[in-house]
Amino acid sequence: MIKQIDVSLFSLRHTFESAQPLSFYADYNENGSVLSYAERGEIVKITHKGSVEKGMLEILSRDNSAAHDAFTRFRLKDRMPTIYKNISTDEHISNSISLYNGMRLTMNDPWETVLTFIISQFNNVKRIRLITKNIVNKFGRPVFGSNGEIIGREFPESKALLKATEKDFMALGAGFRSKYIVEAAEYCTHNIDLYKFSGSNYYKLKEDLMLIKGVGEKVADCIILMGYGNLKAFPIDVHVKRTVERLYFKGRKKKLREIQEFAEERWGRYRGYAQLYLFHNARTGSR
DNA sequence: ACCCAGGCGGGCG
């Protein structure tokens, strides 16, 4: 069935290309208007029609839960005019917004976010995608087409990785992160329930997440932002750190703590969105 | 060949 949702200030392409977890296992077509991913035993196909300012999302799937999921996943409830207004404190941000107008944060599965961002450390986006794809292909539940052929695989739950060893993940290209993956799968299956955590208590959640081996401050912030949807998280990676130091501190080195405080004061409760636009602009804009 | 990539854990002072 096809479900339609009106969207404004939404860009499927920029959202996909912003390299959030969603993008690690989804595929999209050349002009960026069609996206598909495996979910709930089927392939969901999303088509974006119309303009960024005023358009429509068509969700093709077997039942209408996919439309509901897409609404959550693409954060369609977000009031972008308000958010843009709040984070447009200077021309650097507003330039990035006009370049990538309609780019949304995405709301992803917590475990998927834990795993992909463990893989992300000291790594580049291309290889993160490759490693993640290898893991999905090896451990993800297959989705079958009408002729019984495999047409995609879902992101594997932590339990599905328990049979694998560090060596297995090395073979999939995960490198030194392999031992973290093994331990995280174990820990998230047996010791904690990521789906019971509340995204609203930032400090408590961060503390809990950082007990996972391989999850430090930055990765925890990514999980809180893109896995739990708390816009107060402001992940500071090399790009964001350099950008903030260059733009707002005359190139002087600042401690992470200082940058956190700066972000909170400058962009307030929407600082997660500010981070997205800073990061994406720094990563793709000037290179 | 050399440098870097959405950092982190462990060890040391």
Next chain:
DNA sequence: CGCCCGCATGGG
């Protein structure tokens, strides 16, 4: 604590 170092791997 705060700082520093090594770390798998592949692409530019």
